[in-house]
Amino acid sequence: MQYLLMLYAAESEAAQRTPDEMQARIAAYGAYTRALDEAGVLVGRDRLQPVASATTVRVADGKTEVLHGPYADTREQLGGYYLIDVADLDVAISWATRCPGASHGSVEVRPVWKM
Amino acid sequence: MPGREPRQRRGEAGLEDVASRAAEAALAAERAARRSYGKLVAFLAARTRDVAGAEDALSEAFAAALSGWPASGVPDNPEAWLLTVARRRMIDAARRRHGDEALAVQLQWLQSLELIGEQQDETPAVPDERLALMFACAHPAIDAGVRAPLMLQVILGFDAATIASAFLVAPSAMGQRLVRAKAKIRASGIPFRVPGATELHERLAVVLDAVYAAYAEGWSDAGGTEARRRNLAEEAIWLGRLAASLLPGEPEALGLLALMLHAQARRGARRGDDGRYVPLAEQDTARWDAAMIDEAEALLHHAASMKRAGRYQLEAAIQSAHADRRRGGGTDWPAIVRLYDGLHALTGSPVVAINRAVALAQVEGEAAALHALDALAGDARLAQYQPYWAARAGLLARLDRHGEAEAAYELAIGLESDPVVREFLQARRASVAGSA
Numbered sequence: 001m002q003y004l005l006m007l008y009a010a011e012s013e014a015a016q017r018t019p020d021e022m023q024a025r026i027a028a029y030g031a032y033t034r035a036l037d038e039a040g041v042l043v044g045r046d047r048l049q050p051v052a053s054a055t056t057v058r059v060a061d062g063k064t065e066v067l068h069g070p071y072a073d074t075r076e077q078l079g080g081y082y083l084i085d086v087a088d089l090d091v092a093i094s095w096a097t098r099c100p101g102a103s104h105g106s107v108e109v110r111p112v113w114k115m
Numbered sequence: 116m117p118g119r120e121p122r123q124r125r126g127e128a129g130l131e132d133v134a135s136r137a138a139e140a141a142l143a144a145e146r147a148a149r150r151s152y153g154k155l156v157a158f159l160a161a162r163t164r165d166v167a168g169a170e171d172a173l174s175e176a177f178a179a180a181l182s183g184w185p186a187s188g189v190p191d192n193p194e195a196w197l198l199t200v201a202r203r204r205m206i207d208a209a210r211r212r213h214g215d216e217a218l219a220v221q222l223q224w225l226q227s228l229e230l231i232g233e234q235q236d237e238t239p240a241v242p243d244e245r246l247a248l249m250f251a252c253a254h255p256a257i258d259a260g261v262r263a264p265l266m267l268q269v270i271l272g273f274d275a276a277t278i279a280s281a282f283l284v285a286p287s288a289m290g291q292r293l294v295r296a297k298a299k300i301r302a303s304g305i306p307f308r309v310p311g312a313t314e315l316h317e318r319l320a321v322v323l324d325a326v327y328a329a330y331a332e333g334w335s336d337a338g339g340t341e342a343r344r345r346n347l348a349e350e351a352i353w354l355g356r357l358a359a360s361l362l363p364g365e366p367e368a369l370g371l372l373a374l375m376l377h378a379q380a381r382r383g384a385r386r387g388d389d390g391r392y393v394p395l396a397e398q399d400t401a402r403w404d405a406a407m408i409d410e411a412e413a414l415l416h417h418a419a420s421m422k423r424a425g426r427y428q429l430e431a432a433i434q435s436a437h438a439d440r441r442r443g444g445g446t447d448w449p450a451i452v453r454l455y456d457g458l459h460a461l462t463g464s465p466v467v468a469i470n471r472a473v474a475l476a477q478v479e480g481e482a483a484a485l486h487a488l489d490a491l492a493g494d495a496r497l498a499q500y501q502p503y504w505a506a507r508a509g510l511l512a513r514l515d516r517h518g519e520a521e522a523a524y525e526l527a528i529g530l531e532s533d534p535v536v537r538e539f540l541q542a543r544r545a546s547v548a549g550s551a
Binding site for chain 1 (some may be wrong): 304305308
């Protein structure tokens with residue numbers, strides 16, 4: 001089954017990190033991505049630009065609304081994702097546990113609904 | 116018309132015969148249901164993760180048995196028969212679904228079951244995957260409040276209305292929660308698997324907690340006057356037996372069973388002949404179920420030999436110390452205080468701390484016990500916890516602080532929901548007021 005690991009963290013805290021902390025975090029994500037890749041479970045992944053860059057679009061009564069900002073204002077923001085293909089939820093949870101994002105934020109695990 | 120005569124003759128053989136065959140068929144179906152329901156659900160759902168689908172197919176199979184067996188006779192192997200019919204229903208249902216990626220795999224697997232269902236001359240080996248099903252029901256990804264009801268439904272076959280009444284919840288709400296939980300198992304890919312050694316300890320605790328929650332729910336009816344709740348306690352013990360028999364090397368599984376048996380053994384003694392509530396200290400030990408206590412003691416002894424202590428073993432050990440009173444000697448209160456210390460270190464539960472304080476009164480006196488309770492007073496949860504106020508009231512009364520005791524009893528009475536326990540507390544308050 002495919003699972004989307006959605007990484008949520010407070011962007012405000014990211015701004016306060018020292019260059020050393022930043023470096024360590026990048027290294028941790030690099031190692032995690034390599035481990036997923038070597039295990040042959042990695043389908044896709046990417047980091048997202050901060051929510052300040054978000055635009056929300058909605059069409060109501062044939063009228064398009066383009067709104068500045070994210071769909072929902074939350075304390076922690078979606079900052080990136082991994083798409084993995086594993087046997088079941090337990091395996092997906094064990095990968096989510098190892099994700100650096102789980103230690104400084106939350107990782108939401110969602111099964112993909114295959115079309 | 117050919118065939119008409121014999122049919123008439125069969126009719127003449129009497130309605131009684133037909134009725135007894137129908138009753139026999141119904142009984143065989145019911146027996147097979149009780150014995151194999153969870154096993155068949157577990158087996159059919161294990162691969163597909165479709166619990167609701169397995170339940171639907173099985174209920175159709177049981178309906179077919181009830182209507183068909185009176186005429187055809189009860190098959191030699193009812194379980195295999197039910198499995199075959201349920202499997203066919205699941206294949207039909209799977210074929211009707213579209214766009215399911217796992218469909219081909221499911222169909223292939225269901226068809227391979229032919230071997231089990233139809234070789235009735237051999238001992239049918241429906242593998243027992245109930246333990247895996249229990250772990251799926253009590254998966255951390257399942258809402259904690261629905262784990263016990265889910266187990267009762269899919270392993271024991273209770274309907275939502277029965278479970279709802281035992282848990283004092285509206286049937287529609289319970290039905291919805293169960294449906295959602297099953298959908299979650301399927302959609303999120305919760306595996307039907309006994310976790311490996313590294314996770315087993317943590318995951319088993321969740322399973323045992325769910326079983327104990329079902330027991331506690333059934334136990335809360337002090338008098339055992341409500342059949343559906345008494346049954347719930349018995350079914351929880353059945354689940355506990357299942358877990359203990361399938362995981363004989365896990366001392367906590369044995370500990371939980373021992374704990375429930377100890378509590379159950381005293382069930383009858385909790386009420387006097389006049390229906391009034393009888394606290395543990397005043398119970399007539401002759402009314403305890405000796406066989407159940409013996410079984411609990413043997414389980415606990417065996418669990419202790421594995422040298423891996425845990426919450427349920429400690430709780431069972433405390434009950435075991437109380438049960439020693441049946442031998443005519445006193446109660447080893449210092450040992451009980453030590454066990455509560457161990458339990459408190461493990462759980463940090465304020466409820467454990469209250470019980471410890473009550474036991475401490477027997478060792479160091481009421482003043483020390485009251486001092487221990489005072490230390491807990493800051494916990495906001497205790498303000499509305501009846502046993503805290505009842506324990507406080509009891510200690511204050513024994514210290515001749517009647518006014519305070521009366522006030523504490525008043526609060527305990529206001530927080531109690533069981534009318535029989537309320538009456539007991541009212542009588543205590545009255546005796547304190549009388550001596551003031």
